[in-house]
Amino acid sequence: MSHEEAQLERIVNLGGDRHKILEFYEDWASTYARDVVEGIGYTGHVLTAKAVTARVGPEAEILDVGCGTGLVAVELKQRRPALRIDGIDLTRGMLDEAEETQAYRSLVLGDMNHPLDADDDTYDGIVSSGVFTTGHVGPERIDELVRVARPGAPIVLAIRDTAWEGEGFSAHVDLLERQGRLRVEESRREPYLLKTGVFCQLCVLAAA
Numbered sequence: 001m002s003h004e005e006a007q008l009e010r011i012v013n014l015g016g017d018r019h020k021i022l023e024f025y026e027d028w029a030s031t032y033a034r035d036v037v038e039g040i041g042y043t044g045h046v047l048t049a050k051a052v053t054a055r056v057g058p059e060a061e062i063l064d065v066g067c068g069t070g071l072v073a074v075e076l077k078q079r080r081p082a083l084r085i086d087g088i089d090l091t092r093g094m095l096d097e098a099e100e101t102q103a104y105r106s107l108v109l110g111d112m113n114h115p116l117d118a119d120d121d122t123y124d125g126i127v128s129s130g131v132f133t134t135g136h137v138g139p140e141r142i143d144e145l146v147r148v149a150r151p152g153a154p155i156v157l158a159i160r161d162t163a164w165e166g167e168g169f170s171a172h173v174d175l176l177e178r179q180g181r182l183r184v185e186e187s188r189r190e191p192y193l194l195k196t197g198v199f200c201q202l203c204v205l206a207a208a
């Protein structure tokens with residue numbers, strides 16, 4: 001097993017302990033982007049950026065949840081340079097790397113398992129790749145994304161396929177749709193870690 005694959009195994013086994021997750025990403029921050037893109041062929045940032053830019057205007061306000069080192073925002077800005085992107089992440093070291101990209105309007109240290117410091121109906125689009133998953137942020141926190149998204153705004157999530165079914169994401173999205181709180185615009189399986197054969201569910205929701 002490669003170093004990068006071993007890292008992914010470790011994340012899944014952290015059991016959702018906030019301090020362990022923080023420590024893990026602090027240690028990984030300086031090589032994370034290279035390790036995941038070159039090491040294991042990560043596609044989440046590209047998939048989510050493409051899906052968001054297809055659905056928002058050129059100067060849209062976007063929230064990147066669990067922005068990490070900024071891979072998603074760099075992709076977004078390459079496609080739409082005038083987007084105004086706010087990032088939030090649990091890990092200082094990851095945010096420091098994100099700052100270097102200069103792709104963000106603002107970067108905030110915060111925990112998605114707590115309420116976001118944003119008014120209702122604030123964002124034109126929300127994106128999150130690799131964050132709503134095993135041991136990180138659970139399905140019920142999608143409700144908070146719906147709260148801060150403007151009506152009709154796309155909420156684009158890349159969720160590892162094992163978590164999509166196994167951790168209740170699919171069931172929770174169905175519930176929110178039945179309750180009329182969002183609409184599922186697209187939900188499909190996509191290659192996620194090209195070098196390890198792992199897939200994700202790419203999910204495009206529209207806030208009600």
Ligand SMILES: C[S@@+](CC[C@H](N)C(=O)[O-])C[C@H]1O[C@@H](n2cnc3c(N)ncnc32)[C@H](O)[C@@H]1O
Nearest residue numbers: 025066067068071089090091094111112129130
């Ligand atoms: C696999 S990385 C994905 C980073 C980025 N979205 C990307 O596509 O490269 C997961 C990120 O989620 C962050 N994270 C984990 N739990 C979090 C939480 N509860 N609130 C906010 N961010 C969290 C980690 O610090 C890490 O930067």
